[in-house]
Amino acid sequence: MEISSHQFHLLEQLNEQRKQDLFCDCNILVEGKVFKAHRNVLFASSGYFKMLLSQNSKETSQNVIEVMSAASYLQMTDILNVCKTFIKSSLDINEKDKDHYLSLSAKSTNSEPAHPSLYRSRRKAKSNPRRSYSIPDEKADPVNENSWSSYSSYLSSEVMLQQTETQLSKRGRKQGSTRKRRKHLGLSQTHDFVGCKSNKAERASGDNSSSDPSHESRVREEGEFDAENDVERDDYGYNPESEVVPKRWSVAQLEQELSRTPEFMELKAEELYTSMPTILGVMSSWNEDDLPRMRFKCPFCTHTVKRRADLKRHLRCHTGERPYPCEACGKRFTRLEHLRNHFQTIHQAGKLICRKCKRHVTDLTGCVVQQGTRRYRLCHKCLTEANFDSIPDDLDTEHSPVSSTGNKRCKWALEEEQKSEEETMEEEPYNLVVRHVNDDIPEEADEKVKPNLR
DNA sequence: CTGGGGAAGGGGCCC
DNA sequence: AGGGCCCCTTCCCCA
Numbered sequence: 001m002e003i004s005s006h007q008f009h010l011l012e013q014l015n016e017q018r019k020q021d022l023f024c025d026c027n028i029l030v031e032g033k034v035f036k037a038h039r040n041v042l043f044a045s046s047g048y049f050k051m052l053l054s055q056n057s058k059e060t061s062q063n064v065i066e067v068m069s070a071a072s073y074l075q076m077t078d079i080l081n082v083c084k085t086f087i088k089s090s091l092d093i094n095e096k097d098k099d100h101y102l103s104l105s106a107k108s109t110n111s112e113p114a115h116p117s118l119y120r121s122r123r124k125a126k127s128n129p130r131r132s133y134s135i136p137d138e139k140a141d142p143v144n145e146n147s148w149s150s151y152s153s154y155l156s157s158e159v160m161l162q163q164t165e166t167q168l169s170k171r172g173r174k175q176g177s178t179r180k181r182r183k184h185l186g187l188s189q190t191h192d193f194v195g196c197k198s199n200k201a202e203r204a205s206g207d208n209s210s211s212d213p214s215h216e217s218r219v220r221e222e223g224e225f226d227a228e229n230d231v232e233r234d235d236y237g238y239n240p241e242s243e244v245v246p247k248r249w250s251v252a253q254l255e256q257e258l259s260r261t262p263e264f265m266e267l268k269a270e271e272l273y274t275s276m277p278t279i280l281g282v283m284s285s286w287n288e289d290d291l292p293r294m295r296f297k298c299p300f301c302t303h304t305v306k307r308r309a310d311l312k313r314h315l316r317c318h319t320g321e322r323p324y325p326c327e328a329c330g331k332r333f334t335r336l337e338h339l340r341n342h343f344q345t346i347h348q349a350g351k352l353i354c355r356k357c358k359r360h361v362t363d364l365t366g367c368v369v370q371q372g373t374r375r376y377r378l379c380h381k382c383l384t385e386a387n388f389d390s391i392p393d394d395l396d397t398e399h400s401p402v403s404s405t406g407n408k409r410c411k412w413a414l415e416e417e418q419k420s421e422e423e424t425m426e427e428e429p430y431n432l433v434v435r436h437v438n439d440d441i442p443e444e445a446d447e448k449v450k451p452n453l454r
Numbered sequence: 455c456t457g458g459g460g461a462a463g464g465g466g467c468c469c
Numbered sequence: 470a471g472g473g474c475c476c477c478t479t480c481c482c483c484a
Contacts, residue, residue: 303465309470310465317464331462337473338463345461358459 014041329373349375356382 017023017038024036295304296311300318305311313335316322322332324339328347333339344350349368354361355376366379378386 305465306467307470310467312470314464334463335472340473342462 014038346374349377352377354379354382356386 018036018041021036024038026037026039026042028035028037295306296308297304298311298314298318300315303314305314316334322334324333324336326332326339326343326347328343331342333342352361353359354366355369355378357379359379361377361379366377367383368375369378369383
């Protein structure tokens with residue numbers, strides 16, 4: 001068949017499909033009359049529709065995100081809930097579309113079975129299972145079109161890799177050729193869509209990527225991500241001052257603050273999870289038995305791990321999820337152990353070391369000093385030298401004497417005291433209460449902004 | 455400006 | 470699979 005006739009035939013077929021209302025995914029209303037159409041044809045043939053189809057739904061989505069962020073910041077819980085409902089409902093609709101499409105595809109092509117839901121968060125899996133993008137879908141959620149397109153080449157190369165390696169392994173697992181092939185396909189250099197800071201794997205692959213022409217752009221992308229993360233890194237958690245001292249916000253500052261809100265990060269994580277391809281196992285190295293060893297590759301960076309659970313944990317550094325808030329100060333953590341460490345060292349004076357002279361102290365040789373939400377230990381000698389005037393209200397659950405700070409205060413102590421003056425209940429001891437935050441809990445918005453102090 | 459120490463964060467691995 | 474421990478690195482604050 002000649003190319004020109006093929007093109008003509010193709011257009012003819014598309015027109016026939018349109019007339020028979022087959023695969024039409026778009027309705028155009030003209031003077032009360034509805035015309036069925038194919039979006040890809042409209043997109044390809046009209047600049048106007050190109051703009052309309054590519055921007056319209058995205059704007060709607062971004063709008064609701066902005067509204068939600070603002071509502072979160074202003075603690076307008078009703079509006080926040082409406083936004084959440086809206087997003088959920090749109091996800092449900094897309095889910096149905098997706099399922100419908102996949103079922104059709106499965107019938108017609110008998111392609112891959114449903115993918116394991118490894119990237120799904122637990123809470124989401126309960127009520128609103130995330131999609132698995134095994135098949136690129138034109139009807140996919142427009143919100144995530146960009147993200148999906150970002151992954152498409154990655155996905156195709158990975159699928160290709162898996163197929164290739166399966167074939168190779170069937171042929172007797174030629175180790176060398178497999179590795180060459182993998183390198184050729186760029187396994188260690190796949191899209192660093194989002195860079196992971198202090199990623200050993202990335203550093204290890206740095207040598208390879210340094211000669212890569214695309215390295216520069218990747219570095220730039222990573223830099224952008226780092227800059228973005230820098231915004232949230234230091235005081236991602238609750239900032240007491242923002243409650244106490246009214247500030248004048250520039251637009252940029254406001255946007256920056258909004259991007260720190262747990263809701264925003266949840267939503268960001270949600271988007272990332274939604275747009276993420278299913279987890280792909282990669283055959284990384286070879287055992288002594290000459291068997292391939294399975295590893296799990298992060299779709300956002302070059303990092304690979306042995307276990308799915310480790311990958312799940314690793315993903316939080318990309319999604320920004322911090323499900324473990326500190327009850328005392330509101331700071332949030334990606335892991336329970338980090339929260340625990342933080343709580344013990346910061347709020348419980350867990351270290352039996354004098355903060356000043358660094359000597360070992362016990363309840364007999366020293367006491368606990370409380371500064372705002374922070375606690376630390378001082379030996380009696382340093383305590384006397386520090387000239388702390390008030391000794392112990394016994395506030396500690398550990399039966400050790402506790403002193404509130406006197407006139408020697410470091411910077412953060414002053415800041416925290418300023419807050420503690422506002423909130424007298426901070427003088428009471430804290431207990432570590434572990435709460436895995438679930439964004440389906442309605443009052444969560446309040447709790448995230450205002451930590452549950454006791 | 456610099457070095458040291460603390461806190462946080464991330465990876466590997468064991469239970 | 471999740472929790473927990475250990476280790477290492479990075480960042481920030483302070484002297």
